[in-house]
Amino acid sequence: MTDRRREPKRLIDPSVLPADAIMSRERAEEIIKKIVSFSKADDVSVNLGSGYQTDVRFAANQMSTSGAVMTSGVGIQSTIGKKHAVATTNDFSDESLKSVVEKSEALAKLSPDDPEVMPPLGPQTYLPVSGYFDSTANLTPEARARAALTALEPARKAGDLQAAGFIIVNAGSNALGNSKGLFAYNRSTNANYTLTVRTTDGTGSGWVGVEHPDWTQLNFADVANRAIEKARLSRNPVAIEPGRYTVILEPQAVGDLVQLMGGSLAARAADEGRSAFTKQGGGNKIGEKIVDERVTIFSDPQDPQLLAQPFDGQGLPLARQVWVENGVLKQLFYSRFWAQKQGKTATGGPSSIKMVGGTTSLDDMIKSTPRGILVTRLWYLRQVDPRTILYTGLTRDGTFLIENGKISKSIKNFRFNESPLFLLNNLEAIGPAVRIGGTEQGGPIVMPPIKAKDFNFTSLSDAV
Amino acid sequence: MAAAAVAAAGVFNPAEAMSGLMMPPGAAEMPAEDTIKELMAAAITTAKGLGASYSDVRIGRYRNSIVFTREQQIVNTADTDSIGAGIRALVDGTWGFGATKILTKDGVVAAAREAVAIAKANRIARDQPVVLSPTQAYPNATWKSDFKIDPFTIPIEQRADLLLKANAEALKVKGVRFVNSGLLFVKEDRNFASTEGSVISQTIIRTAIPFQITAVSEDRSDFQTRGNVVTPAGRGWEYVLEQDIVGNAKKWAEEAAQKLTAKSVEVGRYDLVLHPSHLWLTIHESIAHPTELDRALGYEANYAGTSFVAPPDKVLGKLKYGPEFMNIQGDRSQPGACATIGYDDEGVKPEDFMIIKNGIVNDYQTTREQANWLKWWYDANKRPTRSHGCSNADNWSSVQFQRMPNVSLLPGTKEVSWDDIIAATDRGIGIVGDGSFSIDQQRYNAQFGGQVFYEIKGGKIVGMLKDVAYQMRTPDFWNSMDMIGGKKSYQFGSAFNDGKGQPGQSNAVSHGCVPSRFRNINVINTGRKA
Numbered sequence: 001m002t003d004r005r006r007e008p009k010r011l012i013d014p015s016v017l018p019a020d021a022i023m024s025r026e027r028a029e030e031i032i033k034k035i036v037s038f039s040k041a042d043d044v045s046v047n048l049g050s051g052y053q054t055d056v057r058f059a060a061n062q063m064s065t066s067g068a069v070m071t072s073g074v075g076i077q078s079t080i081g082k083k084h085a086v087a088t089t090n091d092f093s094d095e096s097l098k099s100v101v102e103k104s105e106a107l108a109k110l111s112p113d114d115p116e117v118m119p120p121l122g123p124q125t126y127l128p129v130s131g132y133f134d135s136t137a138n139l140t141p142e143a144r145a146r147a148a149l150t151a152l153e154p155a156r157k158a159g160d161l162q163a164a165g166f167i168i169v170n171a172g173s174n175a176l177g178n179s180k181g182l183f184a185y186n187r188s189t190n191a192n193y194t195l196t197v198r199t200t201d202g203t204g205s206g207w208v209g210v211e212h213p214d215w216t217q218l219n220f221a222d223v224a225n226r227a228i229e230k231a232r233l234s235r236n237p238v239a240i241e242p243g244r245y246t247v248i249l250e251p252q253a254v255g256d257l258v259q260l261m262g263g264s265l266a267a268r269a270a271d272e273g274r275s276a277f278t279k280q281g282g283g284n285k286i287g288e289k290i291v292d293e294r295v296t297i298f299s300d301p302q303d304p305q306l307l308a309q310p311f312d313g314q315g316l317p318l319a320r321q322v323w324v325e326n327g328v329l330k331q332l333f334y335s336r337f338w339a340q341k342q343g344k345t346a347t348g349g350p351s352s353i354k355m356v357g358g359t360t361s362l363d364d365m366i367k368s369t370p371r372g373i374l375v376t377r378l379w380y381l382r383q384v385d386p387r388t389i390l391y392t393g394l395t396r397d398g399t400f401l402i403e404n405g406k407i408s409k410s411i412k413n414f415r416f417n418e419s420p421l422f423l424l425n426n427l428e429a430i431g432p433a434v435r436i437g438g439t440e441q442g443g444p445i446v447m448p449p450i451k452a453k454d455f456n457f458t459s460l461s462d463a464v
Numbered sequence: 465m466a467a468a469a470v471a472a473a474g475v476f477n478p479a480e481a482m483s484g485l486m487m488p489p490g491a492a493e494m495p496a497e498d499t500i501k502e503l504m505a506a507a508i509t510t511a512k513g514l515g516a517s518y519s520d521v522r523i524g525r526y527r528n529s530i531v532f533t534r535e536q537q538i539v540n541t542a543d544t545d546s547i548g549a550g551i552r553a554l555v556d557g558t559w560g561f562g563a564t565k566i567l568t569k570d571g572v573v574a575a576a577r578e579a580v581a582i583a584k585a586n587r588i589a590r591d592q593p594v595v596l597s598p599t600q601a602y603p604n605a606t607w608k609s610d611f612k613i614d615p616f617t618i619p620i621e622q623r624a625d626l627l628l629k630a631n632a633e634a635l636k637v638k639g640v641r642f643v644n645s646g647l648l649f650v651k652e653d654r655n656f657a658s659t660e661g662s663v664i665s666q667t668i669i670r671t672a673i674p675f676q677i678t679a680v681s682e683d684r685s686d687f688q689t690r691g692n693v694v695t696p697a698g699r700g701w702e703y704v705l706e707q708d709i710v711g712n713a714k715k716w717a718e719e720a721a722q723k724l725t726a727k728s729v730e731v732g733r734y735d736l737v738l739h740p741s742h743l744w745l746t747i748h749e750s751i752a753h754p755t756e757l758d759r760a761l762g763y764e765a766n767y768a769g770t771s772f773v774a775p776p777d778k779v780l781g782k783l784k785y786g787p788e789f790m791n792i793q794g795d796r797s798q799p800g801a802c803a804t805i806g807y808d809d810e811g812v813k814p815e816d817f818m819i820i821k822n823g824i825v826n827d828y829q830t831t832r833e834q835a836n837w838l839k840w841w842y843d844a845n846k847r848p849t850r851s852h853g854c855s856n857a858d859n860w861s862s863v864q865f866q867r868m869p870n871v872s873l874l875p876g877t878k879e880v881s882w883d884d885i886i887a888a889t890d891r892g893i894g895i896v897g898d899g900s901f902s903i904d905q906q907r908y909n910a911q912f913g914g915q916v917f918y919e920i921k922g923g924k925i926v927g928m929l930k931d932v933a934y935q936m937r938t939p940d941f942w943n944s945m946d947m948i949g950g951k952k953s954y955q956f957g958s959a960f961n962d963g964k965g966q967p968g969q970s971n972a973v974s975h976g977c978v979p980s981r982f983r984n985i986n987v988i989n990t991g992r993k994a
Contacts, residue, residue, distance in 0.1 A: 053967070054582075055966070055967055056586070057966055058589065059762055059763040059764070059765055059766065060761055060762040060763055060765075061591055062590075062591050062592055063558055063559070063586050063589050063590050063591070064559070064763060065559050065561060065863045065865060066559060066560060066561065066582050066583075066586055067560070067561030067562065067563065067579075067582065067863050068561070068562050068563070068578050068579075068582060069550075069562075069563040069564075069861045069862075070563070070564050070565070070566075070575075071546075071548065071563070071564075071565050071861055072565065073546065075542075075544075084541070085541040085542065085543075085620070086540070086541065086542035086543070087542070087543045087544075087545070088542070088543065088544040088545055088546075089545050089546075090545070090546050090547060090548065090565045091547065091565070100545075103543065104543075107541055107543060107620055108541070110619055110620040110621045111531075111538055111541045111620055111621070111624060112537070112538050112621065112624050112625075112628070113537075113538070114537055114538045114539075115537050116537065140585070141581060141582045141585035141586070142585045142588075144585070145585045145586045145588055145589050146588070148586075148589050149588065149589050152589055152591075156591065162762055162765070164762060164763070164764075164765035164766040165766055166766050166767065166966040168966070168967060194766055194767075194966075195766065196765045196766040198762065198765055198770075205765075207766075272641070272642070272680075273641070273680045273684040273687060274642065274678055274680060274687045278684055279684075280683065280684055280685050281683065281684060282684060379769075379904070379905055380902045380903060380904065380905070381902065382900050382901055382902040383900060384900045384911075384913060384933060384990045385931075385990050385991065385992065386687075387686070387687065388992050390990065390992060392900065392902045392911050392933070393902055394902070394904045394905075394909065396769075396904070396905055413904060413909075415902070415904070415909055415911060415935065417911075417988070417990065419992075422992075458935065458988060459909060459911075459935050459986075460909070461904045461906075461908055461909035462772070462906070462908045462909065462937070463769070463772070463904035463905050463906035463907070463908045463909065464770075464906065
């Protein structure tokens with residue numbers, strides 16, 4: 001053991017930790033103003049990010065790689081007439097910033113005209129979001145190592161288990177600004193923990209993932225207990241015939257499939273005839289019922305379960321956006337160019353996704369099911385047909401047969417070919433929505449468990 | 465392969481620009497060579513002084529340059545540039561890693577101290593200590609990848625002009641309504657030093673030409689795409705010129721339009737004739753990933769998964785992956801391939817090795833830490849226990865770990881061609897280009913689509929099909945292979961965005977292969993109505 005008394009309290013000497021490790025609003029504003037002052041273009045837009053990321057990885061009951069990365073970067077877009085180009089750097093010295101401004105201007109001058117170029121956005125008003133937690137930002141390596149031990153110790157002690165997990169903690173800021181006075185700033189933290197426990201005989205595997213902006217909200221012991229229980233319960237799976245089954249999908253499995261609708265929410269692709277939301281004969285499906293009327297899906301940076309950035313990459317304010325309400329497609333998102341062309345209001349895309357929960361508990365869904373399949377999560381989802389948002393993928397880390405209202409046995413994993421649109425049309429019950437952890441750094445997603453009929457499993461997998 | 469999108473784009477090199485444009489001296493330049501060496505020495509000396517038994521440092525500059533277009537307009541032009549240092553420290557058998565963009569002595573020393581502090585903090589959770597297999601020291605090594613013309617010297621308007629001309633050719637075809645195309649160049653300056661005495665400097669250039677054509681039916685009841693027409697390569701601007709995208713665009717566009725009226729496939733079992741432009745991805749997913757040693761031993765269990773090629777003592781020299789003529793090579797030496805490199809990210813000079821030899825599993829992909837795990841096998845076969853040189857990091861800010869080398873299906877002894885295999889096939893489907901792909905976490909059950917599907921009857925191509933995907937179980941699939949092409953039909957398929965690890969890293973990969981036939985494979989129809 002190392003002598004803990006001799007370890008420094010802070011692991012980076014503050015004298016060499018630059019002021020912009022997690023850039024303050026004032027510092028971001030100062031840099032953006034400086035870049036604007038260097039610009040000779042018609043317009044200049046700046047995107048400024050900074051962050052401190054730490055992680056711990058363990059696998060096969062051993063510690064693996066762990067690290068800390070401090071970085072930041074700036075992207076500068078210069079627009080001259082209808083020409084524009086971006087250059088980026090992570091060196092914030094005056095000489096470097098000047099050089100990158102000039103580089104983006106030189107690149108822009110050489111670029112062909114962009115007929116879709118839009119004038120820069122002026123100042124905007126953004127909703128306040130409190131997604132920054134000191135408990136997360138100020139975490140020590142010792143705290144992360146102790147968190148890893150909450151899974152490693154019981155797994156090593158048990159003798160029949162192997163734990164593999166990953167803890168990743170981010171603290172950072174994001175700022176936007178331009179020569180027309182736009183300024184947006186957001187500071188956030190996030191802690192994500194995923195754990196896979198496998199049985200040493202290779203026949204069982206259980207996974208649990210949790211995520212929250214506030215480190216103190218993660219219950220590490222509970223994650224270990226659930227993953228261990230699921231690993232043991234999933235041992236010795238038996239094969240059952242692929243086909244259409246009633247499924248009970250845990251929130252992670254719902255999220256894995258339903259979040260993919262986000263990729264089809266652009267109005268332009270629908271209007272152009274190349275989206276699942278294209279209306280035959282022209283136009284899009286806004287106002288049409290597309291899924292079961294119990295389904296409502298929205299984005300909202302201020303939702304306490306989401307706490308997302310209140311602006312998009314161009315500085316458009318993001319507020320509550322309801323995509324699907326009571327089964328009806330309520331809106332698609334319009335880029336600034338497409339909105340102008342179609343006479344609509346420009347909106348940002350989905351930066352967070354929440355499907356409104358219901359009241360049926362997972363246990364009640366199981367109890368009400370004479371024969372069905374309980375799915376922990378889905379894996380390796382890839383689009384098969386964009387016309388229907390059809391994806392293929394597999395079940396993973398805990399797939400069970402339900403018979404007469406009870407989990408009767410562990411079953412082998414299935415490949416499926418299924419669309420969130422078909423799934424949400426075949427809905428039978430919805431449970432309480434929770435933040436899911438399997439997105440790693442993919443943005444906040446909140447999903448309920450659901451029960452649905454006729455889920456399309458197309459083949460068996462031997463994988464555990 | 466995971467979904468990690470490639471952040472594209474690199475930098476316009478002012479000094480070599482053919483436009484004669486004057487650019488200011490960039491402050492965002494790498495420090496001078498001597499300064500880099502001093503910074504690297506400061507980092508590893510610090511780590512050693514604080515108790516590290518081993519330390520290495522990478523100071524790198526990672527640049528991308530992109531131009532993206534659609535139809536007859538520019539979508540985006542961007543240059544990205546990132547410079548920094550990543551330091552790894554092994555203390556008492558436990559790893560720590562610290563990375564910083566501050567390339568001053570104070571900056572790299574702080575990152576080295578953090579790497580050591582993390583390693584020490586993790587000691588409480590250690591079980592077995594990490595032990596590195598031996599490697600030679602290379603005190604003054606340099607290497608550069610196989611490019612003739614640095615694409616960063618090509619003016620942006622010349623790149624845009626080429627794309628817009630190709631787009632125009634594609635748009636001339638009836639039914640074709642959209643074209644998205646781009647040029648993506650990557651340039652990496654990688655410097656490495658270790659406490660064992662290596663000091664290595666390398667330059668790598670890679671090129672990708674994303675190109676996707678969309679045809680839409682008149683009543684908007686259907687749309688079809690043709691993409692992945694040109695595979696990425698570890699080469700320069702000369703590669704772009706060789707592809708003749710303007711001359712080929714019409715043919716690709718016609719394929720997209722033809723798919724609108726192609727016959728929807730009847731489900732069933734078919735003999736599949738797979739073109740190298742398609743087969744590389746099947747090799748990637750069903751051979752290259754499962755023979756990563758970290759996967760086989762559970763080190764990727766929480767994300768990418770484990771492997772059916774496990775445990776090593778049950779499969780090495782025993783598992784029959786495919787027919788006797790199946791030979792799979794791992795290497796980082798084939799010119800122009802995306803994983804080709806002089807020295808890996810822990811200073812090992814890679815060697816060529818046979819992963820599958822005469823159809824039997826013979827080896828795994830390894831790093832210095834991992835090679836020791838197979839010492840028993842190497843001893844038994846009188847081979848040295850050394851890393852195959854598969855350590856890689858996708859950026860200075862990422863920790864290096866095991867990533868795949870070029871993993872390739874070697875040609876057969878007879879000079880057989882794609883046409884020869886089709887002529888020998890009575891009822892089958894020929895598949896060109898890679899499409900949708902998905903495989904389970906142990907690499908057993910996979911499903912692959914493609915770009916263009918040809919119906920084969922009586923040794924001839926009789927028409928085009930659509931909605932085709934095949935499902936397979938890896939060992940059954942490879943053991944059903946009964947014909948492979950010869951040397952002349954060997955070509956690479958590549959991608960820039962192979963995902964692995966936590967935090968996720970994105971890697972460029974290449975797989976050489978030949979057209980091959982697989983008997984009696986399950987084909988499904990993926991077309992459904994919304």
